[in-house]
Amino acid sequence: MVKIPKVKLGSQGLEVSALGLGCMGMSDVYGPPKPEPDMINLIHHAIDSGVTFLDTSDVYGPHTNELLLGKALKEGVRGKMELATKFGIKYENGNYEVYGDPTYVRAACEASLKRLQTDCIDLYYQHRIDTRLPIEITMGEMKKLVEEGKIKYIGLSEASASTIRRAHAVHPITAVQLEWSLWSRDVEQDIIPTCRELGIGIVAYSPLGRGFLSLGPQMAENLADGDFRQSLPRFQVENLENNRKLYERVTAIAAKKGCTPSQLALAWVHHQGNDVVPIPGTTKIENLQQNIGALSVKLTTEDMAELESIASDDATKGDRYMDGFPTYLKSDTPPLSSWKP
Template sequence: MATVPRVKLGSQGLEVSALGLGCMGMSAFYGPAKDDADMVKLIRHAVDLGVTFFDTADMYGPYTNEVLLGKAIKDIRDKVQIATKFAFSRDANGNVSIRGDPEYVRASCEGSLKRLGVDCIDLYYQHRVDQRVPIEITVGEMKKLVEEGKVKYIGLSEASASDIRRAHAVHPITAVQIEWSLWVRELESDIIPVCRELGIGVVPYSPLGRGFIAGTKIEELANDDFRKVAVPFFQGDNLEKNKLLLERVAKIAEEKKCSTSQLALAWVIQKGAPTSVPIPGTTKIANLEANVGALGVKLTEVDMKALEEAVPATDVAGTRYTAASLRSTWQNARSPPLSSWTGSASA
């Protein structure tokens, strides 16, 4: 299998593989944590294929996913680019809040560095916008981490267009991580144009609809898999309606002589080109290799249009998160004005 080419992610100088690997499902949310040894093998195999861009976060586990990734890249640090995130804070009782205050930003970075076993994080994201702390304050502290050599580049995840602009004015934002797939298209009217205008790379997560486009069956998921209860387009009538859309994609994939997941991933890759790097997650070698194979699927403008007509954004049934979870995404979350900051911690 041909090696994965490298691309510039954004305009600040970060170079990564044209396809990344999301590591979340190895440790959290998609059923029980997988065997560490198997996941280390998978990550190392990804590197052998040319995948060098790995995505994690302190909340995955929590914390265990960073430790796992650190083990996998321990003796090949110079060959990979590590992205991790902060924002979800847990108190002694397990309650979760979103924090972007300077004290928390710095403490989170120190924790991630230690768990990953690295001296510097290649790309450090604010995982969600703190609606109590102006984004200028959060990014101001992230900027200090860059100046101190603890972080190379900074990013945002699930931030609104206005917050992206405000953050970028404080320190150049290298990438915005956001959900983007044939099933999730709303960002194309607002987020994508702003990123392109400002020279910010886009990192689509869940480019295969949280596995739905790859054939994941809800009835086969573990009871503690959050997709069973927290992803509305996997539920009830929504699921049945979306299966009909998937059949249309499968028909086009058959014509293109590739798998349905490869076709959908190729669409995301080409839709976001040249500075978009999807990070499909997997825990299986076969799926990893299939995803890499999607880089070889070339779609014409006619193909792209056919896919978008097969899955009209307005026809996808259900939402990508529950209403409660959507409140912290770009569709609802907004940073308060800088003038409101009093210097008090968010938590």
């Protein structure tokens, strides 16, 4: 069995497993919710295997994913793992709304603590940035939550470099969560260098391209009704044929390395540095074991160069999200000097 090392995430003291577990798909984002007993068993298996860094959010479900983790972690398990959750997105009547005002931040944290059945969240992210108010206002309330012991460390998700800098000046940011994989490399230009300059850890979500780098077009063509990925541009017919080429090239290199395409794609993320922790999601123990196996895949300088040559910025067709969905590209906030409460 592969021994999963612990790594320092950021420069504030948080240590997590070098491989995390994204729990979103256990609820209803990728099709119908999975059977609760099976998911609790999967979570326990992950922790027993050394995957102790679990990632959720109040919007997954909404709320049902946190409730699931609360049930899974109450049986003497909580002290063995590092728990990350998020606030900032409300999903109501088919629409997403982003909130970052202090009253909402505090209420969201209290609600998450209750659902998770814990008295402290290890890493609390602002899931999306509320561009209606200065980031300093949101961060000020998160800083108070740290001081009160309700959260240990602060994170941001899908934040621009300038927003990260401004937030970090209010209270040190421990981690920035962003999409980073062989088919999403735009963050390498500005955000990754900013995080490294400031000593901020990097948590890579969707390191397997939302499953595409595991199974290719076959996965995209067999999505369940209600699967969020059905609405994403990269999974549309007009883009799939191009994106198939990337998958086929990854598959060919994986065959030479004696691993699966998903292990190769995950190994590429691991090889970006000790400050990067990928959090692939899964609902199956066999896939979890395969992801753990990626830690044993060693990539040479030549391997990395070959992978990066086939996965250049324009190798993937289609945007990451549908039009209007909040991402780091539109996450700058007004200056603090303009704020009138």
